[in-house]
Amino acid sequence: xxxGITKNDKNIPIINAYRAIGITVVCAAxxxxxIVGFFKHNDFxxxxxxxxxxxxxxxxxxxxxxxxxxLYHAKYKIxxxxxxxxxxxxxxxxxxxxALALAVAYTYxxxxxxxxxGIETSPTAKQILLHLGYLIPFTEPNITWIRPAYxxxxxxxxxxxxxxxxxxxxxxxxxxxxxxxYGFILGLSIYLIxxxxxxxxxxxxxxxxxxxxxxxxxxxxxxxxxxFNEYAIMSIIxxxxxxxxxxxxxxxxxxxxPIMILFFHKKSHPFLDFIGNMSYSIYLMHSLTGTAVLNYxxxxxxxxxxxxxxxxxxxxxxxxxxxxxxKFIEKPSHKISLKIAINQFEFVDxxxxxxxxxxxxxP
Numbered sequence: 150x151x152x153g154i155t156k157n158d159k160n161i162p163i164i165n166a167y168r169a170i171g172i173t174v175v176c177a178a179x180x181x182x183x184i185v186g187f188f189k190h191n192d193f194x195x196x197x198x199x200x201x202x203x204x205x206x207x208x209x210x211x212x213x214x215x216x217x218x219x220l221y222h223a224k225y226k227i228x229x230x231x232x233x234x235x236x237x238x239x240x241x242x243x244x245x246x247x248a249l250a251l252a253v254a255y256t257y258x259x260x261x262x263x264x265x266x267g268i269e270t271s272p273t274a275k276q277i278l279l280h281l282g283y284l285i286p287f288t289e290p291n292i293t294w295i296r297p298a299y300x301x302x303x304x305x306x307x308x309x310x311x312x313x314x315x316x317x318x319x320x321x322x323x324x325x326x327x328x329x330x331y332g333f334i335l336g337l338s339i340y341l342i343x344x345x346x347x348x349x350x351x352x353x354x355x356x357x358x359x360x361x362x363x364x365x366x367x368x369x370x371x372x373x374x375x376x377f378n379e380y381a382i383m384s385i386i387x388x389x390x391x392x393x394x395x396x397x398x399x400x401x402x403x404x405x406x407p408i409m410i411l412f413f414h415k416k417s418h419p420f421l422d423f424i425g426n427m428s429y430s431i432y433l434m435h436s437l438t439g440t441a442v443l444n445y446x447x448x449x450x451x452x453x454x455x456x457x458x459x460x461x462x463x464x465x466x467x468x469x470x471x472x473x474x475x476k477f478i479e480k481p482s483h484k485i486s487l488k489i490a491i492n493q494f495e496f497v498d499x500x501x502x503x504x505x506x507x508x509x510x511x512p
Contacts, residue, residue, distance in 0.1 A: 213364025
């Protein structure tokens with residue numbers, strides 16, 4: 150099957166464009182549905198809420214594509230595992246830890262608001278420490294995420310750790326190794342969904358692996374590691390597992406990534422690029438900025454039109470604060486992570502690019 154995208158297209162602009170659109174939808178959903186008493190839960194706000202949830206599901210499929218896509222182009226081997234993990238952790242952990250510190254500070258600052266409801270929300274030391282390893286899902290039910298949106302980070306982190314181990318199998322030339330990897334991911338997901346309910350307070354933690362696998366299957370197809378028949382068969386099996394064990398709403402999330410990658414992979418826009426680049430910062434900051442502002446405005450804004458204006462302001466304020474966070478926190482962390490070459494091939498590739506850049510700038 151001839152595809153519009155090829156395995157040599159390292160840069161895929163549409164992914165950044167989707168990140169921009171997806172995170173904006175998530176913000177809009179949270180700012181309209183999750184602010185108590187601000188909007189009535191009518192068909193529109195409920196629909197937007199579900200749309201935001203589907204956008205998160207698409208983010209999972211995108212991660213399922215992007216990580217193996219990078220590993221493929223880096224000629225990843227199992228010996229590179231610890232460098233790969235170190236690079237990912239340096240990329241995502243410092244911004245998360247700083248955002249977590251801001252979230253803890255916010256729980257104290259909100260108590261001085263004139264609209265403070267008196268409910269104690271200050272986290273315990275144990276609760277804070279459990280965030281550092283994304284261990285909240287493995288503890289008792291009364292220990293929760295300081296900011297609810299952090300639950301997706303736990304899933305993403307597990308996927309990084311798992312894909313680093315499974316990529317040599319899932320991309321292997323022999324189908325027996327690929328079947329082992331497929332079976333491990335799907336079998337683990339089904340087993341944990343069926344048998345960990347009541348054991349872990351957050352049993353849904355593992356059920357999103359099949360969504361991540363859908364992105365990985367597409368990556369394997371584009372990089373010519375598998376043929377279309379294998380892709381189609383495994384995608385049908387994967388979709389059936391999502392239908393029966395995960396949910397019908399989540400299944401909608403599978404539709405969009407193949408369309409984006411196969412038909413619109415070169416589409417983007419400078420503004421979408423700008424927002425997409427800082428989507429992780431927006432994810433970390435939106436509940437500390439836009440949500441905080443709208444929680445305050447909910448007490449003084451009552452006109453329906455002004456409420457819509459408040460949501461738009463909340464999104465704009467979130468983007469501005471996230472830009473500052475991206476510029477001073479996330480981007481420096483990203484630059485440091487890029488200095489870690491996960492193997493000799495990537496080290497040589499980085500050196501070659503550096504020389505090419507120097508040559509281009511030479512008079």
